[in-house]
Amino acid sequence: MVDDYDFHGTHPAAPRPDAVPVRWTPVQQRPGAARVRAYTCECLSLVFEQCMAGGQGFIRRYDRSVLPWGIAESPRVRVVDAIALWRQLMNGEAR
Template sequence: MLGHRIGASIVIVLSECFSPHVAPAQERYTQIGWRGAVDREDRVRVVAWTCDCRSTVYELCHAGGQAHTRRTSRKKAEPGIHETFRWTFNDADKLWAALLRGKAR
């Protein structure tokens, strides 16, 4: 976000992206076990997500007392939706943080 002063007012210019981007993969990153999407729950609450300006979007989901990460790829070469296994909220939060920092893929 950038800001500058015009007269007595401050004008704030927002970037087009409001959600975080996944950092580039680190040299040594953890390989996430992705599998096809599973319709196990009636309702899933998406509690965090990455910016949809990229061809791959990630979502941290809560459902049925557990959490998982969903990956949606809009790439022509590999389109589709994949998910991680279900985890405790704490473990899913750790994986989500590692994904955002480029320490997991």
């Protein structure tokens, strides 16, 4: 057994110069809980979560470089479109 104490999660790629901007908006209180399907590593100051709620998908962004943390969400869209946005963020194609 290998002793591996480096338990890092996914790190998104740095945004490319031609990265598509995401329309981040403040979190709005909505009924029902969101399910987190994927997330980025907690060691970074900018953390993303891929979420689903009410049959829609969206990305939640936590900016932990400021206090209180800045929390914003992408528009709620079809799940397949939210998965595509997640891939874009992870590949540096969106910011």
